[in-house]
Amino acid sequence: MVERNPTLVVLGHAVMWLGLAVVVFPLYLALVAASHTPAEIIAVPMPLVPGGHLIESFRSALVGGSEGAGSTAPVARMMWISLVMALVITVGKIAISLLSAFAIVYFRFPLKNFFFWAIFVTLMLPVEVRIMPSYKVVADLGMLNSYAGLTIPLIASATATFLFRQFFLTVPDELVEAARIDGAGPLRFFKDVLVPLSATSIAALFVIQFIYGWNQYLWPLLVTTSEDMYPVVIGIKRMIAGGDAANEWNVVMATALLAMIPPALVVVLMQKWFVKGLVDTEK
């Protein structure tokens, strides 16, 4: 900093604490609510310090069968579905984008530019603008309520393909020449040179896509109708039904905490990759 100004330092910390208060308060309140009984929460105003029922709320959420008016399916199952969904989407996106980018950068073939643009234009066709017909395709293929239906339609990725294409273009041509002289074919070059070189991009994309996959809402809402295929993000919405007093808010809030723990851990622990991923995917 160019000057020492104690007032500004204090003001700075004050603004940060104000920001943190706004950011953290909803999360804190969820924790408090999860640690009380439903009756204590309904009493207005609800307590603002944690109570002693946290473990019970988590257990009752994970096992299911609470007495709320909405869905009471076990959250443990939903967490598993969300995890599988997020991982398949993430790995799928990275894998098929690496392959497409490799084909587009390292080969010359007819319709190359056509493919490139066809992938690019999918950026302009998010699920939100083709809800009904996409649902129909998945229904016709018999993929409703299945892992395939939850994941495969989401694994195409224009952003990831672009990112890898940009990166491959910066890889020196000498590496290809060297690989050729050593007698390595294209697949060998891909596996032993290109993929290891892309490790940092892959890590950054992993963080971004994992959060994307875990937090999907509209798509699972369309393709899952049976309770045992709900990801946790859908499950929590289904728990809320029939007026405030009819819900077991401690269980709902315990579920909210469970639903945010995996993506929050990924973001916080892989912060460096997360920031790189955010910046890279927006180029």
Add this chain to the structure above:
Amino acid sequence: MATEKRVLFRSGWLPWLLLAPQGVVIAVFFYWPAAQALIQSFQMQDVFGLAVSWVGLDNFRTLFADPSYLGSFRITAFFSLAVAVSGIAISLALAVFADRIVRFALFYKTLLIVPYAVAPAVAGVLWLFMFSPTLGVVAWALEQSGIRWNPLLDSSDAMTLIVMAAVWKQISYNFLFFLAGLQSIPKSLIEAAAIDGAGPWRRFRTVQFPLLSPTTFFLLVINIVYAFFDTFAIIDATTQGGPGQDTMILVYKVYNDGFKNGDLGGSAAQSVVLMAVVIALTVVQFRWVEKKVQY
């Protein structure tokens, strides 16, 4: 940067095989449904789904003559501007102070990025819980201070609720981009301004903020896209478009009309209008953001 490699591999079949997985997915799950939406938008189906007839632009005419659809346009425009402007203002303030702070910087930053990881639906549930008129703590506090609050009945309360939840989730993203933007401004510029006698506020107004304009414009577009398309879950978890249709943004209306009310032609026409919106926004993003606002 070169867009073509000098040295290439030669193979007649391999590139096709490599492209096949992505190609199949985008053909089956992107282009086919999008084409269906386009076709259906020119068709009308009878109530039982047995007969289909071509109706030309009738679906679009009905759509744009429908006051609730035009209302939804206005609501979406207001909502996305409110989310973008307030989100950008709050995050900019946080980033400017975070940029000055040395102690606890990592701690602040780590906590501020957590909302990015929270699913929109979960964010919606958290804000619903705080602001529920019967049991919400914040709603109770508002009532104690004499402010009437009921998002279930009052449409501006409902709008405030979804804007707050949407902004809360997006603060992390805006904050990180502003912080990166601020940190990429050369220290020598700030120091030169300080030597010339400019105080912190003056330096922000005449040096930092103008140099951040590419970031700000980029975030404006990103936030508008976010408010248009990624807030579906927030709305579904909190107001579900209500009271009445007062928080029914366009994306929620497509879902509501098509999926819940079964109006295929109308919903398809809405999809086509939305596609036009996405295309326009994408063009703005690539054409304008990338080229015009750079030095």
